[in-house]
Amino acid sequence: MLLLGIVTLWLMLSFTIFKNNYNRKKSKEIEHKLIDSIVLNYKNLGVETKNNKLNWVKDYINTENGFWNFSFIFVKVHNVAKATKGTTFRAMANNIGLIMSLTNKLKSNNWYTRGKSIWLTYELELSDNWKTIIPYRNDKNKLVRREAQIALVTFLGWKSLVFFPYAEFPISLWQQIRIIDKLKSYYPTPDLAYLDKALKSKNPFIKELLIRIIRSYKLNDYKWYIIEQLYSNRIDLTECAIETLNSFEISSEDILPVYNKLEYTTNIVQHEMISDFVSHQKHQELLKTT
């Protein structure tokens, strides 16, 4: 029986090697065919001819694996070419039924399908789906809610900050990095009205994100918010505020209230961190004056 087990494992191993090689070749083939199909869209061919040539894709994406394999390649090619002709991709995604399929997958009960669908939605910039995504921003699955929040930022930009004060879960640093990345690539000019509203929020989960946004956009006028967080009851927020403040020009006027509050701090670690920061800033100030 044990020998039979070993033989079965050999067969499985052989099948895995064969399958891996097949998948690798297939993936390359699809990539080439996809690029050919994209080129086809630029050619002056009739709609029917174009559709006929894309029939293989329609069949391929009907399977779960085929759908995701194709989508990953599609996004890859899309990211390379989006700077040139974004609309071609959208039309193509529509023609092959990708958008329709995706809209259905967004409502899936499976967290992985839902999360990947949200990811695909914002990567392909299918903004029509944003209303479907909104409820997922506080999904119990970490990855789903994260993708949903990134999608909202991609589609709504600064306006999406109105949703963050209602965040029910902490926002990981990875998520913050992705949110800021999307915000900066799609909305490089800050819309301060929405930022002001978000800054009024008492929700502890978004404070770090807001600090990082202020730093990322070098919003010097909002330094006060970061200074306010120095005495937070969360040490990581104090640490983040100090790191961020180091990237700004700090004047003695900024430092004074921080210094005055120092003696009332009972947390030893926080006290040490802030006093290091204050003495470093004083030293910098001294260097400037001399």
Add this chain to the structure above:
Amino acid sequence: MQYIIKESIEYFFLIYGIILFLIYFGFILLASKAISKNKKTATFLNINDIKGAEDLPSVTLVAPAYNEGKTILVNVNSLLSIEYPYYSLIVVNDGSTDDSLTKLIQTFDLEEITLYQGATEIKHIPAKRIFKSTNIKYKNLTIIDKDNGGRADALNCGIAYAQTNLVLCTDADCIIEQDALLKMVRPYLEETDREVIASGGAIGIANNSIIKNGIIKEVKVPKSIIARIQVVEYIRAFLLGRMAWGHVDGLMLVSGAFGMYPRRRLLEVGGFDPDTVGEDLELCIRLRSHMEILKEPYEVIYIPEVLCWTEAPSTPKVFITQRDRWARGLFEVIKKHRKLFLNKKYNKVGTVFFPYWVFFEFAAPLVEFLGLIYILLYLFFGAINFPIAIALAICVYLLGCIFSTIAILMFTKNFKHYSRPGVIFKLVIASYLEPFINHPLLLYGQIKGYLKKIFRVKTTWGTMTRKGF
């Protein structure tokens, strides 16, 4: 009475063996679940998305070097070419008696800077000189020269001088994948509920692989059978063992060759223990018990991708020396942390994970050795039942083969390093030869190590003669 003793001993061996196999197959189930979960999660954590981010935590790579003049330049160049925006490299020259330091000074335009004191929370042999490069290209490189104090002491020195949130401890002779740091910081960026106190990646064996400018160009199967068998051993240990333990939050070891830690926590516990040769295991256990006492939520993460490559011993002598050292390390750590054993104060660390290490990592070679003596005694007295003994031995051998084949199958399914049929065939055959080649050497090394500790034979780290990849 004699009959009862004899039966008890035999049942002990049988039950111990059955439990061990059940645990191993439990590992397979847990590892499969963990791999599947990890694969799904990884699709959402594309490192290309964070490459240019300015909010990434800064990392210091600490690499101790002792008499590595032959390879030091290639290795430091390799470490300097790692893809990560905010990282610095501290190479601690641990009292090398060769030309390592001179070579480094000349090649990297090093200049001695004013000696200053690092963090005082960690004890180590004081730095004698500190060098920084005058060349802007190497601005993130620091070389610390100190008297020899061993690997743990050199790492402590590097940690004391690091100024970043995270510290990655490695060896100067390891080859690190270019994107390793981006992958290593992932758990630190992702976690919100629990603090990641340590993370480690899989270690690969690079003997006979093609390496250019300190970067692995093509992974090859080692020519030496001893090293080749270790490839399977590493796959089994990392892919099944660590993955499974990681899944149940029971990781007690982050490999010394490649482990990342928050510097704050390292300072709190005083860094590595220079009095043990199992400093990686010791640190991880100490960090875990520290967090248990603090009652703060934490986790130790294992990243299943091979991020660091090393040279495995390829001769019996070096292999035995290495395993002797590992056994001594384990002995020292178990002895040092014996208070954890079945201690509820440390929660699962004390009641489950540490006892596992005692019963099945520490005691396994002893049980095996005693079993062999028992068989020899039976042979001597002519009391052995040959048909049953042979059938049992074949069963155990085949079960071992099944276990190794499953590990290779899972690795082939999920990773691309060994993908050619010929290579996989070689690994499968090597694993089937393990009980006849590496395992006896391993057992010999382990028992030798234990005996040295029991009889207090004065020992050191032992030299690992490197042939070069």
